[in-house]
Amino acid sequence: MTVLTSQNTPQRAISIRSPTIRIVIACTAFAVLLAAPIVLPAYFVEIGFKLLIYIVLAEAWNLLAGYGGLVSLGTSSFFGLGAYVTVGLINHAGAGPLQALAASALAGIAVAIVMSRGLFRLRGLYFTVGTLALAEALRLFVINVPWFGGATGLFVTVDLPEIAALFRYATLLLALAALVMALATGSRFSVLLRAVRDDEDAAGQVGVRAFRIKLAAFIVASALIASAGGLQAIKLGAIEPYGSFGLQWSVDPLAIVIIGGLGMRFGAIVGAVLFVAIGELLADYPELHVAITGVTLILLIRFAPRGICGLAEAALRRRGAAPREARP
């Protein structure tokens, strides 16, 4: 996890920690994902698409909350923004899906920059409430301004790509998210980001410009979320304000990351796999699904505040540390 090289750790010849090995593993995983739609049945491609979208959202949320201490309930605002920008550009500007997605990312960045002045004045819970208000305000804006089809929403008027193609787009988006997260959490930037998370004032006293650090994380997360929203909109073919700006898009990533492990590198992936799996297994019992997710959250917060990845890390450390501590 650590960015700093420690002199004490002996270098092993082949290790999961070696960057080369990691890159090879990651590239293989993405190659497999890109090829997956050829062999997988359509049902699994559908679920896979949902999973990929959720992982991207959760990665973005984990960057903000887990590494930056910015607990946001504004995921849905950028998600909905991406959806409307994408559909608008496809319908009216004749943009292709990739162009439209890139444009929604830019729109996400623009809104993030505009809102940052106000939002970053708020700290802690107040920031959280501020982001929630942003989502609500955007939804009301979209309903009440005549261009967006009001409460009925918009339809995509051109032919939609196949689910297999969408799955590949989602894979590319995830690859992008993984790359960005690797840079943001494994670099010197992550040291600054975590310092701001732990104590913003103290970080200022050692020269960290907290505003810029937070803004950088906010921009990256917003761009990823907006692209994911656009992709989801293309998949659905129709968007409406209550769906695209729905609170569930803010709450689900939060639940996923807390289940997987807040501030843990693989928290988003582990959490999303579990979350989507539970959702599919209990698809016929939606009430039970919500109840089980809720109970899981309560149990994890009470007994494993660092989520499943935190539990796994602690278990690994116990195993790994045992021989080391024998040394006087």
Next chain:
Amino acid sequence: MTAAAYSAPLLDAAGLGKRYGGVVANDGIDIRLDKGRVLGVIGPNGAGKSTLIGLLGGAIAPSAGRIHFEGDDITALPASERARRGIGRTYQIPRPFLDMTVAENLAVGQFSLSPFISAATATAERRDILDRCGLADAADVKARDLPLLRRKRLEVARALALKPKLLLLDEVGAGLIDSEVSELIALIRSLMDGERSIIIIEHVIRIVKECCEGLVVINFGKVLTKGPTAEVLASDEVSAVYLGTSHGGTAKASPIAVPSTTDDPAPSPSATTAPVLALEGVSAGYGQARVIHDLSLSVMPGQVVGILGTNGAGKTTLAHVISRSLPVTAGSIRFAGNDITNEPAHSVAARGIAHCMEGRRIFASLSVEENLEVAARHVRAAERKLRLERVYALFPILAERRNSGGTSMSGGQQQALAIGRALMAKPRLVIFDEISLGLAPVMMDRLYEALAELKREGLTMLVVEQDVERALDLADTAHIINKGRITLSGPTSVVRADERLRHLYFGTEE
């Protein structure tokens, strides 16, 4: 700026003032500091010293005055920009990045100022700083797992990682034993390279004496006097407001008025036979590390027992074991005839053990009076009022500030509040853990006068203390702890005469 740059002092603060509502924390303070000089700032607790550090470091915006650094006006710059210009500060109450390792804590400053510094250089710099600050073994430890005094070292180390031109040290010497103070002095001296300027706020007079060329004395937010160190320390005015009895050499002040609540004289410690507290063969520790080994001691009713020892000897651990906030791994603890070895902390508190913890632990969101009342929330209102009045009689300052926020007061006042809170429960035994930590000498005098008064009233006390002299003056018997074992116990007169006590002062024990 104009041609002033050449002859201008490194730091020139003029007319600095800070008001919090009606309270004036700093008022018209002028400080000039040339490159390479070391300035000490002393003054009673609550004089506004930490506010001054905040104003210079940029954490607090001044209500009046200007600050120039290297000739530029930095009054309006935020803390981060000042840090980038070369002002590094420490926090009196350490604020490390808790979920990051010690090395990462240092890296924050390095990467923030020079994002593209080579990894090898950065690592070497960090190692050098950690070596100098005595944290070399803790580089990969999470800051959360460091005890208070090591966190203080981390504060210094983190500020040094900025390679500051001006270093602001806010009471980094508090709580250190003599040998550690010597180490700190050596560290500060090694930083005096003729380029770096340092401002030291300190209650440990030795550090001020041996490191500072000049001194500024602050009282009630104003500069009381300034000048060369020796002159300032020798002045009568300074010993009156600050140094008090222990350093000024004047006779102990007039006996304090004892409220007539003491109807019967304090019971003689030897008169009763059953100890109120008895530890037998107690061992305890944190996780794998055993801190206390097979330790036995007993406290008689009305007795004052001093627990002395170096930092890390296990004194605070012992205090936590007795108040049951730390489980024991072996042995038994009896209090007033009952076995409390396995009782939880709150029921032990209900039995009458009050623990005045190191670091005060005042509830920030409660007022002074509410902080006191919390400790007596189960008693009748009339009784509570009575106890409150008794605490206010002991510490009039608390009565004055009764509606202020608990942590809005100065360090000494907060310590008085912590003691008062412990007394509110009308305990049968009070554990005082390092109450003199970070206090001005004159404030320590006052607190110890209060403790002496409590002793006369017959309160049973266990005093864990760094300040050997004061503890021995107060206590009936004393135990010296080293590496988790009692190495010497006996009546204070015997302990005082023992050769082993001297090692405590000089840190040469074993």
